[in-house]
Structures are given as C-alpha cells and as structure tokens.
Amino acid sequence: MSPGSRGRPTAEEIELRLLGLPRRYTRAQVAGLAGVSPELAGRIWRALGFAQRADDDAAFTDADVDALRRVRSMLDSGLLEEETVVRMARALGQTTARLAQWQAEIMTGSMLPRDPDEGDLADVLDTAQELLPDFEHVLIHVWRAQLAAAGTRLLALADGHDELVPTRVSMAVGFADLVSFTRRARELDERELAELVEGFESRASDVVATHGARLVKTLGDEVLFTAPTPAQAAAIALDLVEAEELRIGMAYGPVLPVMGDVFGTTVNLAARLTAIARPGTVLVDQELAGGLDGYEVHKMRRRPARGLGVVQPYVLRRSSS
Numbered sequence: 595m596s597p598g599s600r601g602r603p604t605a606e607e608i609e610l611r612l613l614g615l616p617r618r619y620t621r622a623q624v625a626g627l628a629g630v631s632p633e634l635a636g637r638i639w640r641a642l643g644f645a646q647r648a649d650d651d652a653a654f655t656d657a658d659v660d661a662l663r664r665v666r667s668m669l670d671s672g673l674l675e676e677e678t679v680v681r682m683a684r685a686l687g688q689t690t691a692r693l694a695q696w697q698a699e700i701m702t703g704s705m706l707p708r709d710p711d712e713g714d715l716a717d718v719l720d721t722a723q724e725l726l727p728d729f730e731h732v733l734i735h736v737w738r739a740q741l742a743a744a745g746t747r748l749l750a751l752a753d754g755h756d757e758l759v760p761t762r763v764s765m766a767v768g769f770a771d772l773v774s775f776t777r778r779a780r781e782l783d784e785r786e787l788a789e790l791v792e793g794f795e796s797r798a799s800d801v802v803a804t805h806g807a808r809l810v811k812t813l814g815d816e817v818l819f820t821a822p823t824p825a826q827a828a829a830i831a832l833d834l835v836e837a838e839e840l841r842i843g844m845a846y847g848p849v850l851p852v853m854g855d856v857f858g859t860t861v862n863l864a865a866r867l868t869a870i871a872r873p874g875t876v877l878v879d880q881e882l883a884g885g886l887d888g889y890e891v892h893k894m895r896r897r898p899a900r901g902l903g904v905v906q907p908y909v910l911r912r913s914s915s
Contacts, residue, residue, distance in 0.1 A: 602712035603719045611723045615655040621647055624654040628662030634676065635662060641680050642687035685853065697729075703788075747808070747822070763851065765820050766827035766882055767861050768844035769868040770798060770834050775815035791815070794838060801833045810856055816868075820849070820856055824878075824885035831876040832889075832912055841875060843867025844910075846882035859902070866899035867907055876910040883908040890914065 610616060619627065625635040640646070647653040665683075668674045674682075705718050772778075772794055779787055791814055798817045802809045807821035807830055821827040824846050831842045845867065847860035867877040883891040891908040899905045 602715055608719060611719060612726065613655060613657070615657055617653050617655055619654040619659065620650060620652055621654070622649065624658050624662060627659045628666055630662050630666050634665075637680050638662065638665060638683050641683035643684075643691050644687075689854075762848040762858070764846065764848050765822055765856075765860075766824055766844055766846045767849060767856060767864040768819050768821070768827055768831055768842060769864050770817050770819070770831070770838075770840050770842045771868050771871075772815040773839045773841055773873040797837060798834060801830055801837075805830050805833075810854070818856075818861075824882045825887070827882065828876075828878075828886055828889050828910055831910065835874060835876055839873060841868060841871035841873055841877075843869070843871050843877045844882055845879040846885060847879075863899070863902055863905065866902060866905065870897055870899070870907065877907045878910050880906050880908065883910070886910075888913055 621635065622632060625632045628635070636646075665679055668679060669676060701722060702718055705721065706714050772790075778790065782790060794815075795812045795817065798812070798819070799809050802817075802819045802821075805821065805826050807819055807826050810818045810820055812818075819827075819830060821830060827844050827846070831844055834840055835842055843864050843866065845860045845863040847858075847863075849856040849858045849860050863879055867879065871877040877894075878886075878891065890911040890913050892911070894907045894909060896904050896906050
C-alpha cells in the first residue's frame, strides 16, 4: 500500500514509514554483521522489550545492525561491562515502550473522531510521519537535560554522605492518592475516566517539577514522588491537596534507589500514612515533621501500621500566621 493511500494502514506500512528502513536481516545475520555473538544480541533485544523472532524471520533493519555495532564498540572500549550494557538496554526499553504507547494514545485520542473510518487512521499515520523528525530531536534534547538533572541530584545527595555515590540516601517520599477513585470510576465513561486520570497525573507532575522534586511513578489513582528536603515535600503536598480531592502521606528517611524507583522502610511508611489519612489531609511522620519550619504540624494519636508497628502521624497544614 503506497504512502498517502486513504485505506486502512497495514502493520507493514506503519513499520516502514515510522522506522524508515525495511526489515531485511535474520537474527544470525544482524549479529554477524554487527560483530557480536547471537547470545548477546538476543539478550539486548529481550532487554529492550522486543519479542523473540524465529531464526529464519527477516525482522531486523540496517539501523539494528548499527545499534548492535555501537554496543560492540562500548564493550570493546572497556568502558562498560556486558551486564551493565544489558541493564542500560532494559532501562531504555521499558522507558521508551511506555513513552511510545503514551504518545500513540495521545495522537489517536486527539485526532480520531468517536467513530473513525480508515481514512482517519491513515491521517494519523501521515501526521505521525510528518512530526517524527521534530519529536526525535526534542526527545534527544529532553533526555540529555534529564540526564544532567539526574547527575546534579546524585551529586547533591553525595555531598551529604561519606560515600561518593551512596547506596542509601535520605530524602522525603510522598504518595498522593485520589479519594474515592473506585466509585468515581464506576460513574464515568471511558473517555471521562481517562481525562480524570490524565488530569490528575499532569497536575501532579507540574507541581512536583515546580518545586524541584521528582515524580517517580504514577499508578492510575496514585502518584509517588520524592523531594530532597522536608520543606520541598511539604510545599508539594499542600499545593496538591488544595487542587484535588486527595489524601497524602509522606515520610523522611533513608531510601534505596533502584531502576529509577525507590524502596525501603521510608517508602512503606509513606504508603501506610496515605492509607490512614482522611480525604483532604496530609499526614507526615515524625522525622519529616521535625525538619519543617514555617508550617503547622499537629500530633495525632499513635496508629498501628501494617508491617511497621505503631507509628506517630502528624497532620501538616500551612501556617495560619
């Protein structure tokens, strides 16, 4: 089917127009041309999140050959070990898979009418192909900027520790949870539900970024964020709870950063505080409450928290003075 046709795009047409190159090599051929072992090539493709291909399936392009050659070059230089390269590939695959799915949903959701025909689908593909160079350029720029920001955060964390790159770092962790999400989801149609979730996530992302913190992940009706200081976390939580029907729990202490996520008792404590918070309130632990100036914190009665024993929550409010 030729580009520009008004018929329904085929999978082959979508791949050719967005990849820009035909698939022409088998698994053995792409590994041989790149000078890597078939075993390493297989590990890389699986880490990137791509399905296993049959031995005789011509599923790879010249760009795939070039990518594997760059992997071989990194390994030959001795700068990275094989296991590190595979882990980096997994990080890239998981992140870009979500990014691509998200962007595809945005494009189709904004361009397609409720009852699309085949011509509408072709229009989306035309637009995606036209915008691809700009998207690609912006993606590289944003990735570099985010990499610089991540390096700056790691440097700031290391300044407060004996280790140059500490394995456990102290920071504020917060969960913000949409109140009565299950009930609201039953009352909304699919489009309205999508708008609710996307609106919540976009506002949370904006508030977290404004205060120089990081949105770690979104879980539909809940977001997890981290902040370097208790004051930044408090500002985020109070801004969020004023704009949404939320309940928020936060704690301050050591966390273990792994694969872009955070783990540890501090994270668990923040989650437990969220679960016991009343709608429209922010609960914090004793450590975070003790690190705040210019805010009101009110001690509540001690509560049992699953897996953590009895905890001492504090209600966080803006100062009335």
